[in-house]
Amino acid sequence: MSVTLKLPMLSLPDAVVLPGMVVPIELDDATQAVVDAARVGSDDQLLLAPRLADRYPTFGVVATVEQIGQLPGGARGVVLRAGRRARIGTGVTGPGAALWVEAELIEPTPVTSEIRAQAAEYKQLVIAILQRRNAWQVIDSVQRVNDPSELADLAGYASYLSNEQKRELLETPDLVARLALVTDWARRQLAELEVTEKIRDDVREGMDKRQRDFLLREQLAAIRKELGEDEPDGTEDYRARVEQANLPDKVREAALREVGKLERASDQSPEAGWIRTWLDTVLDLPWNVKTSDTTDVTEARRVLDADHHGLDDVKDRIVEYLAVRARRAERGLEVVGGRGSGAVLALVGPPGVGKTSLGESVARALDRKFVRVALGGVRDEAEIRGHRRTYVGALPGRIVRAISEAGSMNPVVLLDEIDKVGSDYRGDPAAALLEVLDPAQNHTFRDHYLEVDLDLSDVVFLATANVADTIPAALYDRMEVVSLDGYTEDDKIAIARTHLLQRQLDRAALTADDVTIGDDALRLLAGNYTREAGVRQLERLLAKVLRKAATKLATQPGPIMVTADNLRDFVGRPRFTPESAERTAVPGVSTGLAVTGAGGDVLFIEASASPGDRSLTLTGQLGDVMKESAHIALSYLRAHADFDITSLDRAIHLHVPAGAVPKDGPSAGVTMVTALASLATGRPVRSDVGMTGEVTLNGRVLPIGGVKQKLLAAQRAGLKTVFIPKRNEPDLDDVPAEVLEQLDVRPVADVAEILEYALENSSAAHAAA
Incomplete structure (x- = not known):
């Protein structure tokens, strides 16, 4: 049967007291009135309850006045010992100025084996938490507690629980539910402590490593200094390199600004690494380096004719360019309006007609550096214009890298397979090429990585494509198109005789004395075994003939003569016949x-x-x-x-x-x-x-x-x-x-x-x- 007491009630604004707790409370007028009422009318007993802003409290604890005196801070106070949990009833009258209420004592829950097991689990969690805090004295006190209800109410001392959670415990009279709550909260706290401890260990390990690396670097610097191998400071070295480099004025200003940022940045800052990489890229570019073009038009034509048979249109165009450039140089007109006299040509034709190899011949004829940029399958605009420096792993675009690789500002740049450029969510590389291949704009080409103007107006751009239809109209309009439509049968025989045959003889380790291929065999190969615009398949067949010949020479001595009559023995039946x-x-x-x-x-x-x-x-x-x-x-x-x-x-x-x-x-x-x-x-x-x-x-x-x-x-x-x-x-x-x-x-x-x-x-x- 439940017991109801008549007690004065003390409301605590910032604390929640659970059964078994001993709390000191500073005496003010309201607290003094409750304590006086308890001493007069209820045998030093009073009801402690949390003060709630939204409602009247429903549960509290019956507390006993243990002592009245001076608190450690100097103020006068009272020490209360909390006893049993009580349900707060209606208000009643009583002596003094305090609020008197009816308090119905909560009967204790019978302890079962399941409750004891649940309490044991909770005790283990509490001890694990206290061990991580090195609270060994508190651990001894917890281990001496055997009563499950008392153990659950010890959570009132837990610093990791909020007043709301403690109030929820106070208002949970059922012991099983109370143990479930404190067990769940203890698990969360333990997991939190484990994560915090791991992070603390990782941070400490990282700090120890940085301190060790710092000490080792200082020791290494001291050793080098003693050995006379001291290196200049990186920042001072960059400033000296920039001031000594032959850079355009605006580029020098931008580089010095970056050196200033580097001087202010910490060595551990990632920005310092980005700035050093940018400065290295800028200093490696040949800003004012140019090769001198040959002025002998006849010699240039001879070089072109020696490397390629036919292709008169493109050869004439290169010789015309060279003649005009020589006249401009004679009259001091190398640069007009800030623009050089470069050229943008598009070589359009089927595979195998010599478009790519023609670029190297043009560079030799002009006596310029040659660099090839493969554009087949490129779909990222950043491949042309570069990445912004804010990206991790940022690089300049392929055009800037080509200039750096060439080592001069007027190379021959071959943009191979420009018709194979695609576009997707990363942008359209063909659109980025518009500025590169526009003679009216490329003297101030701006790469996203460099962010300074790069003069491309003196570069000879040769673009190659198989089909002109797939080149965007705006890009096609910026280039001077030269069509390479293929070779006649006589052209193929001449190319095979002057270029292909000797190359394949060298690869097969043969000489002209070992194998001889007659013109009738070459004509049959070009007419009945290949039906292509170029000569790639013809070269493969020549390689096959020479491999067969090398195999025969391994078993029978003497030179081998390949003619139309015995050609089938080397390459089989003709693939193409008039149909x-x-x-x-x-x-x-x-x-x-x-x-x-x-x-x-x-x-x-x-x-x-x-x-x-x-x-x-x-x-x-x-x-x-x-x-x-x-x-x-x-x-x-x-x-x-x-x-x-x-x-x-x-x-x-x-x-x-x-x-x-x-x-x-x-x-x-x-x-x-x-x-x-x-x-x-x-x-x-x-x-x-x-x-x-x-x-x-x-x-x-x-x-x-x-x-x-x-x-x-x-x-x-x-x-x-x-x-x-x-x-x-x-x-x-x-x-x-x-x-x-x-x-x-x-x-x-x-x-x-x-x-x-x-x-x-x-x-x-x-x-x-």
């Missing part, structure tokens, strides 16, 4: 010409008709423009044909082999018209005729691109007559004379002119059938 006659032997097939990233090529277009409606089926991975050309071709024949087109009123299927290769563009329009006309008339297309050109609904033949590459492909394929648009006639000036001698090139303005010649006559068709 135009076979493909166009049936009506509905015509031979067109196309340009790919690998150069020019022939393109066969096949048409067939089957019963059905007037539908048109297109296959062969055709792009939208090529599909439109097919519809235009069919519409033209249905509207303008002067022959029987009954077969075109059926279901038409137009196919362009090879089906695995994507194709697009309007230049196959006339070829499609010819194939459909051949199908409608039953007259095959002449096997030696090729054609190219865009067609309109009225049959007009519009100009197209890549005439030179297409004519080279026609020559390689063995065609005799080629139709091109009339408005492309000026492009024939760029075609080699030997190609024009072998081909009958016919400019036409109307597709009807092509049909009149290209289709076999009826008798010939009948005879062929």
